[in-house]
Amino acid sequence: MDEGRKPELSVSALIERFETHQATIGVIGLGYVGLPLGCTMGRKGFNVLGFDIDPTKVELINAGSSYLSHIDGAEIAELRGAGRLAATADFTRLAECDAIILCVPTPLTRQREPDLTYVVRTTETILPHLRPGQLVVLESTTYPGTTRDVMRPILERGGLKSGRDFFLAYSPEREDPGNASFSTAAIPKVVGGDGAEALRLACTLYDAVVTRSVPVSSLETAEAVKLTENIFRSVNIALVNELKIVFEAMGIDVWEVIEAAKSKPFGYMPFYPGPGLGGHCIPIDPFYLTWKAREFDVATRFVELAGEINTAMPQRVVMRTIEALSEHAGRAPKGARMLILGIAYKKNVDDTRESPAFKIMELLEKRGVDLEFHDPMVAEIPMTREHAAFAGRRSVPLTRDVVSGFDAAIICTDHDAVDYASLVAWSHLVIDTRNACARIGVTARHVVKA
Numbered sequence: 001m002d003e004g005r006k007p008e009l010s011v012s013a014l015i016e017r018f019e020t021h022q023a024t025i026g027v028i029g030l031g032y033v034g035l036p037l038g039c040t041m042g043r044k045g046f047n048v049l050g051f052d053i054d055p056t057k058v059e060l061i062n063a064g065s066s067y068l069s070h071i072d073g074a075e076i077a078e079l080r081g082a083g084r085l086a087a088t089a090d091f092t093r094l095a096e097c098d099a100i101i102l103c104v105p106t107p108l109t110r111q112r113e114p115d116l117t118y119v120v121r122t123t124e125t126i127l128p129h130l131r132p133g134q135l136v137v138l139e140s141t142t143y144p145g146t147t148r149d150v151m152r153p154i155l156e157r158g159g160l161k162s163g164r165d166f167f168l169a170y171s172p173e174r175e176d177p178g179n180a181s182f183s184t185a186a187i188p189k190v191v192g193g194d195g196a197e198a199l200r201l202a203c204t205l206y207d208a209v210v211t212r213s214v215p216v217s218s219l220e221t222a223e224a225v226k227l228t229e230n231i232f233r234s235v236n237i238a239l240v241n242e243l244k245i246v247f248e249a250m251g252i253d254v255w256e257v258i259e260a261a262k263s264k265p266f267g268y269m270p271f272y273p274g275p276g277l278g279g280h281c282i283p284i285d286p287f288y289l290t291w292k293a294r295e296f297d298v299a300t301r302f303v304e305l306a307g308e309i310n311t312a313m314p315q316r317v318v319m320r321t322i323e324a325l326s327e328h329a330g331r332a333p334k335g336a337r338m339l340i341l342g343i344a345y346k347k348n349v350d351d352t353r354e355s356p357a358f359k360i361m362e363l364l365e366k367r368g369v370d371l372e373f374h375d376p377m378v379a380e381i382p383m384t385r386e387h388a389a390f391a392g393r394r395s396v397p398l399t400r401d402v403v404s405g406f407d408a409a410i411i412c413t414d415h416d417a418v419d420y421a422s423l424v425a426w427s428h429l430v431i432d433t434r435n436a437c438a439r440i441g442v443t444a445r446h447v448v449k450a
Contacts, residue, residue: 021045026097034103169202172226192222238306276356278345334368342413
């Protein structure tokens with residue numbers, strides 16, 4: 001037996017380790033999903049070993065520090081002190097774990113097709129260290145069939161069989177960074193297993209960590225649940241984005257309409273327009289389903305239409321900005337100086353993944369606009385696959401002297417930490433894509449909603 005490798009456990013013994021919180025849990029991918037999950041499991045008394053290929057993340061966690069704005073470094077330091085959380089880039093230590101949970105990215109290719117590179121490579125990394133009696137769970141968002149048809153064949157290459165030697169499950173992440181009302185532990189976990197014993201094991205583990213597990217009949221059903229949740233949001237956001245355009249032509253404020261409509265206690269749920277979709281899930285997940293649906297000769301017209309509407313919103317913001325610049329300043333965009341307010345994909349987080357602000361910046365710069373940005377949560381733009389040219393740009397201070405030097409300010413993300421009243425007072429023109437100014441009662445002729 002390899003050094004550090006635990007003896008194989010029976011299903012009953014593994015269940016007991018989960019129920020008594022004596023198990024060692026491996027979490028692969030210490031990002032916006034993996035780190036909160038690992039911290040939650042550590043707080044529940046499990047020994048958590050986090051795996052990541054980024055040495056900076058490993059070093060910071062082991063030093064008791066956080067690199068995510070919504071995760072308190074003091075919490076990591078406390079878990080480190082209690083011996084409940086450690087991080088490593090040594091994947092041979094996967095053999096020490098009773099359960100291995102994958103929280104790796106599932107992006108799209110440039111052709112808008114699923115990119116399972118991270119899932120495949122991570123599964124191949126697990127293979128040499130997989131031992132009998134382990135539970136393997138995928139949490140990454142993906143299309144129905146990924147866990148069974150992609151992961152399981154890789155894991156079985158070494159001779160071990162799912163459901164007999166090891167156990168395979170899928171439980172979609174439901175993180176909402178920055179949402180203080182719903183922490184990881186407070187959100188139920190949907191769970192699908194490759195067989196009854198895998199389902200039982202995964203539910204037992206998650207029942208020890210979150211408010212409750214929600215078992216479903218198959219891996220594919222669990223995978224479909226996650227897509228359904230995010231497509232629901234995508235479609236409804238597309239609806240209000242289209243309503244915004246329609247009502248704007250009629251001289252009606254869509255934000256006022258939504259506020260009044262949500263007074264109805266039944267049959268309505270408020271969604272809000274914006275400059276486009278951001279984050280890892282909503283801009284990407286619908287394309288996972290549309291791609292998979294083609295295999296069954298099924299057209300996802302409604303889902304694709306919503307994607308088209310949401311994808312077009314950055315272009316509309318740019319056009320409204322150019323129109324407002326001409327109307328209020330009498331000038332063309334070429335050579336104009338503009339300030340982007342907020343490049344995180346949503347308020348009060350430092351997550352810039354798929355942020356519509358980047359597309360707006362790209363479109364404006366193609367028109368000759370000189371751009372800077374301010375974001376209280378993002379000091380420097382990180383490297384991204386789609387917008388690598390923006391990497392390294394730094395946030396400028398939000399002061400009277402700085403703001404007054406721009407021809408226009410565009411509110412892309414409505415962080416609470418921004419003083420919008422001062423922004424309006426200091427600016428020549430404000431393009432508000434989030435209703436941030438009117439929401440605090442600040443209106444002016446040079447504030448234009450987009």
